[in-house]
Amino acid sequence: MKKYSFLVIPLLLLMALPLVVEAQDTLPKVKTLPTFRLRARHERSFQKLSSVEQNEVITADGLKGLACCNLGESFENSASVDVGYSDAVTGSRQIQLLGLTGIYSQMMLENIPFLRGVAAPYGLGFVPGQWLESISVSKGAGTVKNGYESITGTINLEYEKPQRGNRFSLNLYENSDLKSEITAKLNHQFNDHLSTGLLVFGAKNMLSVDHLGHDGYRDFPLQTQVNVVNRWLYQADNGFNSITLFNYTYEDRLGGDMRYQRGDFQKQDTLRYYGIEGDTRRFHFFTKNGMPLNSKVGFGSQLSYSYTDQSSIYGIKSYNNQEQDVYANLLLDIETGALTNLSCGISLRGSSIREELVGNPHVSGCVIDYGTFLSNDISEVVPGAYAEYTLKAGTLFTATAGLRYDYNSFHSRHLVTPRIHMRWEPVQSLIFRASAGRGFRTPNVVADNIGILASNRNIHFAGQVPLEEAWNGGFNINKNFSLSDERKVKITADVYHTEFVSQLVADLDQSATDVYFYSLDGRSFSTVAQLDMSYEPIRNFEISLAGKLSNVKCTYQGVLMDKPYTSKWRALLVLTYHTPFEKWRFDLTTQLNGPQRLPLNVSQHNGYTNTYIYMLGQVTRKFKRCELYGGVENITNYVQQHPIAGYDQPFSQVFDASVVYAPLMGRLFYLGFRYNVR
């Protein structure tokens, strides 16, 4: 914190600015900050048609049809986002957007960058699904307003709003592996101006399960999570609008061999079993303030701070990281003409990341070198300025062109980020969109590739951390039409291409027992085409069908190869039916996952994996104040048979739990209960 204390005072002054302006200005209510309103209540997901970017919104109603305990489980009905486990022992999940891992897309909480850097690998587990009001997934280069980091797209999360949510809601969940969850939401409105919300989440996983019984390793770690959010909202009559949010998360996990006990890692010479331990403490705060200065000019400010401290143990390695992040953004929105709009602003980010990977010196007969493998310290200060110009001719045509400039102190580089978006609606409900842009990112060697810690591969990393740079461009067509009354057909097709200029490559293919990190030398790209269709053949029964083809390649030691763990194709079928007034609701999702390339590894399987089906379904019964739901995950019970190679020799080089391409958990039943007080 000390490092950035010099930033805090000027930032606080800047934050106070709107308050001063407000005191001097007594303008009538002209403009409020753009707030997001859900469309029809029953819509589960929709394409935001008016948006200039391709934007798919998953609503809270859509999430209720899934057992989404957390964000990582919220994308089962979306073909755009793929979710997989990062390894076979920690239970952490990672997402892919446009064929590239989630680190290349920008995660945002209410339009403020969120879960960056080292918080990213476990971060999906820190967002309880029940808190979410909506998730919007935008593909392609995002707006320049939020920084240079989004390369493949942005995922924006909206938590429940205190002025709109129920006064009290409770959700209880229990599954057949004895994972229990409780979510409570309290909202209170003091008066027309001030309201507050409290979101509480607790989860505990109490049963050690190895349902195949092949290896005696826990399929999913024992886990405890406590997560609290408190937010305040103030809306003044003159349009001044302020949102402040505090979030604290604590999580611990214990995984690996069932015989491994917490603390065994520290015991000299007695460490016999492979264990996973993880502790995370995270604090996040943001405040957003905005107000109209006059009828044509709006002002907005964003300030956020986050602190993440994680310590973990992977067998004979311990991996610790800390991150501090301060971000401030000031934005001016000016209506320059009847059809044109200009947004401009300045931003400042200060971030400090420390990663440390240490071998356990107490274990004898271990093949890995002792001592510190790797220590990585990245402190960067990034001041920037941006402008975005929008031309909007009614609903017919919209174009935005944005440009931002940043200076990155860690890489000592001046970065220029151009982005362009276009939307054209020649006839009603036929929409063409195009986007292109550049993005940058500072990689974190271990955190970005957290899965490899679950193997005993030797890590080779020499030289400087490069600044990753990529260009992204794409097209999208959207057509909606009605066959008859209320029988709507929606079709969306899109193609996106991402081309890396520089990248930190994790090479798993040189040797089964090593991983090499180096800067990209050659091509690295991703091309993804997707088709989505939905149709309502009978009233209240909807069919959604989606297909996706991916071609994701990267150059490893001069050879252009498929990127590992990326499906070549994927298909999705979602069936939903509800009775009148949604008293009963049935959801069934079927995913067909195409082959993925496995990198060179110590276990026998190599090359391409088999295609597999993953199915999940849920029945919901709604009553006046409460809802009861029950469902099954992984209905077909397809699991990867031997996910942990060398499980009986965990400290030798034949151990590898990082080769994961299919579900690890077998068929799972769950029951849940929701209670609402308006």
Added chain:
Amino acid sequence: MMKRFLLFLAIMATLCGTISAQNKKLPADAKTAQINIPGWCCNSLNPTIENTLAYERGVVSWTLDKEHKRVNVVYRSKKTNPDRIEKSLSDNGVRTEHYAANPRAIKDLPKCCQPANRGEQSSCGH
């Protein structure tokens, strides 16, 4: 594993059976009540009213009388009473003769219906 699945199916089947058994003819204690809803402004409010009545205990059926801004409800007198039904409408944001609408629920109504249920001049011209 299979056993658990069969048990699950059995529970689900029982639940479905219970529900379908509820669909029967007009019960003996059925009565009709007229509930005035001065907050009604246009058809956009109908889904809110229908959703409320659909989940209200003891409500058998209803018809909406738009001309007189009221709803005629058939209910079971052993299970509920007109006052309770009226209260539930106001809880869901609909202004009724005797109850002011819940301000939080008003925010969930379609935009054009909000003023009328707050007791202000209707914005959709009704």
